[in-house]
Amino acid sequence: MTPPFIGRDALAALMNLDDYLVAVTAAFRAHAEGRTSQPMPLHIAVVGGGFHAKGAFVALDRSHVAVKVNSNFPGNPLRGLPTIQGAVLLYDAEDGRLLAILDSMEITAKRTAAASALAAQHLARRDAAAIAICGCGEQGRAQLAAIARVRALRRAYAWDADAQKAEVFACDMGAALGLEVTATRQLRDATIASDIVVTATSTSTPFLTPECVRPGTFIAAIGADNPHKSELDPRLFAGTKVVVDSLEQASTMGDLHHAIAALGPIDAVELADVVAGRKPGRTTDAEITIFDSTGLAIQDVAAATAAYARFVRRGAPCST
Secondary structure (H helix, E strand, O other): OOOOEEOHHHHHHHOOHHHHHHHHHHHHHHHHOOOEEOOOOEEEEEOOEEEEEEEEEEEOOOEEEEEEEEEEOOOHHHHOOOOEEEEEEEEEOOOOOEEEEEEHHHHHHHHHHHHHHHHHHHHOOOOOOEEEEEOOOHHHHHHHHHHOOOOOOOEEEEEOOOHHHHHHHHHHHHHHHOOEEEEOOOHHHHHOOOOEEEEOOOOOOOOEOHHHOOOOOEEEEOOOOOOOOOOEOHHHHOOOEEEEOOHHHHHHHOHHHHHHHHHOOOOEEEHHHHHOOOOOOOOOOOOOEEEEOOOOHHHHHHHHHHHHHHHHHHOOOOOO
């Protein structure tokens, strides 16, 4: 039997942000309890771009393995194609059956945002009301929508190297969330006024410095998902509570990787241990907290598993 392909529109109809948050929370709890296995990601460089593969095993109600392969070709917009394209292959880990092939872009965007929301529950102040989104692309939109589910935000600031992009973001997201969203041309104007700062860019030059962050801020660093990318000035890691999705990954490809190179060993803990209660989250209103998110395959497995279960229950047709 040919496994179904579950496309992006179908996934959007099957899973909302709350569903992704439940799935990602389950993944991190399973990780804390030793019910997961994930090797380091694989990168294949080619002329003009590259391919990135992540895979993991997760034992939830039933055991599954998922392998995600994404291509990244920065020149694709000139060809009328998306920069990133990919698919997730979901397998039953108990008998090896290929259960489904799922569009990876919807899963990646939403599970990444859900991880930030989960981190915000533990690391952002409970009274956090203002957020700065640095990088107003698709991931920035997902981040704002997800964090708004777990904190009672009253206002948001949008900053992007492309000022017009920030203006469009502010208009769209303000209407979508019923939130006051203001575009700003000055990064510090946005971040110094915010309780939460999200960096979701593709830059290789760190731009968020200690001077841009006030005491008590929660920072979700999303963009550094390979060794060449960097968003946070290493000085931010000095005397700061640092939580990562994976110590192994973040030490080799996240902003933590660059901080270690600049400052030496950094005291960091994994989000799974915070979620499981083995390590503390935020302990004072004044401390600055950082979540260094490199993106874990266990998140893909849990999200794909949840989407596939809904697909089967609804008897949804295959999609293109």
